[in-house]
Amino acid sequence: xxxxxxxxxxxxxxxxxxxxxxRGALEGGVRFVAAYPGTPSSEIIDRFxxxxxxxxxxxxxxxxxxxxxxxxxxxxxxxxKSLCAMKHVGLNVAADAFMTLAYVGVKAGMVxxxxxDPFLHSSQNEQDNRFYAKMAGVPMLEPATxxxxxxxxxxxxxxxxxxxxxxxxxxTTRVNHxxxxxxxxxxxxxxxxxxxxxxxxxxxxxxxxxxxxxxPFNLVVIPMVGRKLRLALLEKLSRLQAEAEQSxxxxxxxxxxWGIITSGVSxxxxxxxxxxxxxEQRVKVLKxxxxxxxxxxxxxxFLRGLTRVLVVEELEPFLEETVRIVxxxxxxxxxxxxxxxxxxxxxxxLDAAKVKxxxxxxxxxxxxxxxxxxxxxxxxxxxxxCPGCPHRATYYSVRKIFGDDAIYPTDIGCYTLGILxxxxxxxxxxxxxxxxxxxxxxxxxxxxxxxxxxxxxxFFHAGLTGLxxxxxxxxxxxxxxxxxxxxxxxxxxxxxxxxxTPQGKVQPKVNLESIIRGCGVTRLATVNPxxxxxxxxxxxxxxxxxxxxxxxxLISKSPCPLFENRMLSKKQKVVFEVDASCDLxxxxxxxxxxxxxxxxxxxxxxxxxxINAALCSGCxxxxxxxxxxxxxxxDDSKGGDQ
Amino acid sequence: xxGETRAFDAVRxxxxxxxxxxxxxxxxxxxxxxLAEGISVTMSEIHGMAQRGGVVESSVVIGNAFSPTIPDGxxxxxxxxxxxxxxRALPKCHAQSLIxxxxxxxxxxxxxxxxxxxxxxxxxxxLIKEKVSDVIWLDAVELARNAGSERASNxxxxxxxxxxxxxxxxKSSWEEALKRTLAPRIVGINRQAFEAGYAxxxxxxx
Numbered sequence: 001x002x003x004x005x006x007x008x009x010x011x012x013x014x015x016x017x018x019x020x021x022x023r024g025a026l027e028g029g030v031r032f033v034a035a036y037p038g039t040p041s042s043e044i045i046d047r048f049x050x051x052x053x054x055x056x057x058x059x060x061x062x063x064x065x066x067x068x069x070x071x072x073x074x075x076x077x078x079x080x081k082s083l084c085a086m087k088h089v090g091l092n093v094a095a096d097a098f099m100t101l102a103y104v105g106v107k108a109g110m111v112x113x114x115x116x117d118p119f120l121h122s123s124q125n126e127q128d129n130r131f132y133a134k135m136a137g138v139p140m141l142e143p144a145t146x147x148x149x150x151x152x153x154x155x156x157x158x159x160x161x162x163x164x165x166x167x168x169x170x171x172t173t174r175v176n177h178x179x180x181x182x183x184x185x186x187x188x189x190x191x192x193x194x195x196x197x198x199x200x201x202x203x204x205x206x207x208x209x210x211x212x213x214x215x216p217f218n219l220v221v222i223p224m225v226g227r228k229l230r231l232a233l234l235e236k237l238s239r240l241q242a243e244a245e246q247s248x249x250x251x252x253x254x255x256x257x258w259g260i261i262t263s264g265v266s267x268x269x270x271x272x273x274x275x276x277x278x279x280e281q282r283v284k285v286l287k288x289x290x291x292x293x294x295x296x297x298x299x300x301x302f303l304r305g306l307t308r309v310l311v312v313e314e315l316e317p318f319l320e321e322t323v324r325i326v327x328x329x330x331x332x333x334x335x336x337x338x339x340x341x342x343x344x345x346x347x348x349x350l351d352a353a354k355v356k357x358x359x360x361x362x363x364x365x366x367x368x369x370x371x372x373x374x375x376x377x378x379x380x381x382x383x384x385x386c387p388g389c390p391h392r393a394t395y396y397s398v399r400k401i402f403g404d405d406a407i408y409p410t411d412i413g414c415y416t417l418g419i420l421x422x423x424x425x426x427x428x429x430x431x432x433x434x435x436x437x438x439x440x441x442x443x444x445x446x447x448x449x450x451x452x453x454x455x456x457x458x459f460f461h462a463g464l465t466g467l468x469x470x471x472x473x474x475x476x477x478x479x480x481x482x483x484x485x486x487x488x489x490x491x492x493x494x495x496x497x498x499x500x501t502p503q504g505k506v507q508p509k510v511n512l513e514s515i516i517r518g519c520g521v522t523r524l525a526t527v528n529p530x531x532x533x534x535x536x537x538x539x540x541x542x543x544x545x546x547x548x549x550x551x552x553x554l555i556s557k558s559p560c561p562l563f564e565n566r567m568l569s570k571k572q573k574v575v576f577e578v579d580a581s582c583d584l585x586x587x588x589x590x591x592x593x594x595x596x597x598x599x600x601x602x603x604x605x606x607x608x609x610x611i612n613a614a615l616c617s618g619c620x621x622x623x624x625x626x627x628x629x630x631x632x633x634x635d636d637s638k639g640g641d642q
Numbered sequence: 643x644x645g646e647t648r649a650f651d652a653v654r655x656x657x658x659x660x661x662x663x664x665x666x667x668x669x670x671x672x673x674x675x676x677l678a679e680g681i682s683v684t685m686s687e688i689h690g691m692a693q694r695g696g697v698v699e700s701s702v703v704i705g706n707a708f709s710p711t712i713p714d715g716x717x718x719x720x721x722x723x724x725x726x727x728x729x730r731a732l733p734k735c736h737a738q739s740l741i742x743x744x745x746x747x748x749x750x751x752x753x754x755x756x757x758x759x760x761x762x763x764x765x766x767x768x769l770i771k772e773k774v775s776d777v778i779w780l781d782a783v784e785l786a787r788n789a790g791s792e793r794a795s796n797x798x799x800x801x802x803x804x805x806x807x808x809x810x811x812x813k814s815s816w817e818e819a820l821k822r823t824l825a826p827r828i829v830g831i832n833r834q835a836f837e838a839g840y841a842x843x844x845x846x847x848x
Binding site: 012014016121145173174177178179180181265267268269271272349351352353354369370371372373374375376378379380381382383384386422586589590593595597598599601612 | 660661669670673674677682683684685686687688695696697707708709710711712713714715716726727729730732733735736737749750751752753754755756758759760761769773774
């Protein structure tokens with residue numbers, strides 16, 4: 001049985017914040033889950049996907065976040081509780097649906113999990129998505145710990161059911177990827193504690209279980225309906241305001257004439273800071289869990305009688321601005337501060353030390369910050385494309401044919417790592433799918449070759465519409481679809497074009513080549529980038545045709561070796577070695593940059609290039625460009641010289 | 643200092659290593675042991691780049707504290723799975739920290755292609771010793787190999803931590819953690835690796 005399907009128990013389990021959200025959804029009776037993976041939210045859909053075979057829950061990796069939200073909305077409109085989860089920028093993709101789903105509403109509970117990423121651990125920006133809740137008029141809860149992540153998922157479902165609208169659960173990386181003790185409640189239909197919840201019957205698979213009542217004058221947002229729903233939304237928001245004022249998710253701890261208002265993981269930093277500074281008797285803390293609608297009366301009552309209040313929150317002054325308004329409206333003589341120099345920074349994550357410094361400055365108490373040891377400049381250890389990664393081979397060949405002059409728009413995935421030397425194959429990136437449309441724009445204003453790169457999963461996510469646009473406007477560029485058969489960067493999730501599955505090789509549901517032809521592309525070729533010479537011949541041919549208007553597409557197709565090894569349990573047959581004929585031209589290091597290569601210098605000053613057999617994947621790309629690199633057959637177990 | 647009961651408040655343990663070394667599993671073992679002991683625990687992990695040769699950092703905070711992350715200068719224990727990463731994480735430590743570090747280097751790509759040089763190991767050890775006196779260096783890979791599998795070097799390092807006496811966690815809690823965290827078929831080999839680290843620590847870390 002999957003660990004998240006265990007019966008309820010007093011003994012707490014160590015769960016990731018994301019796993020706690022899954023458990024909360026299971027306990028709350030969610031039966032329909034749709035998401036596109038994205039760090040730091042991916043484990044939510046991944047865990048559901050893992051446990052789905054054991055239960056009557058429909059789980060899909062949707063093609064993008066907008067689609068996931070609309071799919072999940074239909075379930076909730078049919079009385080089936082649903083959840084969709086996405087990283088913060090995913091909500092930009094889904095925003096069109098989100099803004100109006102607030103009007104249309106739902107019949108059963110629907111939770112929208114949105115995972116912000118302060119410090120951009122794994123993202124292109126650090127936008128504060130709490131403003132989306134405010135803009136859409138959707139209630140929002142903000143957990144601080146895995147335990148709260150679970151209980152607030154349940155609360156979000158309850159609110160959603162009560163007000164017939166989606167509820168947003170807003171997390172940050174430090175909540176999603178915090179692991180902490182969580183008490184497991186009972187799962188529905190599992191009172192006895194022995195069988196999995198809503199276990200599959202004999203027929204297997206997810207059975208239709210929703211009901212839909214036709215109601216077009218509430219569900220079809222033509223203007224006259226939208227106007228009515230807009231007023232209904234405002235009325236719901238006023239009731240939700242009262243709900244937020246009463247919510248036990250907003251509470252105070254401590255006492256004193258000074259105050260702190262905070263939410264999410266910042267609350268944990270505040271608690272440590274108050275204690276470390278010995279201010280338990282002097283600082284009262286208001287912790288907000290229900291953060292939209294913002295509980296203004298709770299804020300007002302908290303501010304009364306206080307002299308100084310610091311608002312501690314990551315990213316934008318979302319709470320702070322309201323606190324200032326509330327203080328002004330009630331003419332309270334309290335000094336409010338938050339974002340500012342020497343106080344709470346607007347960029348990146350907080351930690352307990354930053355909060356202590358801000359409190360020390362604002363409240364005028366002493367704080368000796370810890371002495372931080374200095375270290376010399378050290379060699380960096382950036383993440384890199386793996387040995388044997390077909391993206392490296394594609395980049396090598398494209399640079400050979402198109403050189404430094406071409407513009408290389410890129411996209412989001414492992415292949416973005418092509419930005420690093422020696423490949424340097426990334427010139428512009430904005431967001432998912434931007435490679436295709438920016439390439440089109442460049443091609444209209446620059447008299448230079450343009451070659452755009454996009455991964456297969458990203459192409460399905462957001463590249464298709466750009467390609468249709470480019471074809472219809474005769475944009476002139478080469479689009480290289482890096483087809484490694486999986487969504488590699490986020491942990492090898494499936495997408496519509498996958499061929500490798502745990503059951504072996506299958507026909508893809510959506511054929512990449514047909515869909516590209518269907519977009520109107522006529523110059524299309526498919527290569528295996530690990531065949532270097534052939535790939536370069538095809539690229540040369542495509543280059544020669546690029547004086548003609550229109551889009552050319554190259555599908556560079558070779559499976560992600562990590563994924564292929566896992567799916568097919570393939571045994572590696574060869575490793576490659578550098579023989580004595582090596583003349584140290586260093587082209588392998590300077591043009592390919594495979595992490596298995598090592599440049600060694602002996603004490604005597606002799607140099608040599610070596611291939612680390614433990615890292616070599618046997619892809620053979622290096623051997624196709626250099627005569628001094630030869631294969632060595634492996635017997636059964638791979639010899640390592642780490 | 644076997645069996646010593648220390649005044650216990652909170653212990654902050656920072657883990658650093660290179661993708662593929664099993665730092666997250668080691669983090670989890672410490673968290674499960676604290677849970678089994680009935681001590682409050684919170685952990686932080688950063689996912690996403692683990693398989694691509696980058697630095698992987700995580701933390702465990704056990705006892706009387708709320709924050710799952712560790713600011714600079716506040717790690718009581720540094721668990722470094724690689725020497726260069728031990729030095730890189732030194733700003734997390736304070737003068738009384740305990741550092742448990744693996745001696746086997748993993749050369750970063752920038753060094754491998756000759757763009758950079760890996761610090762000379764003796765100098766690296768010296769730079770650390772200058773700031774923090776309580777340092778246990780060990781070849782965790784070799785101890786793990788002797789215990790039955792190189793891949794269990796992460797568990798060796800956890801064993802060294804358990805044997806250091808710095809954590810208020812009993813042997814039975816560690817056993818519980820191994821059983822709860824690992825698949826049954828690899829518990830045996832990891833128990834041996836854990837014991838090897840534990841014994842190494844008890845023998846004074848030599």
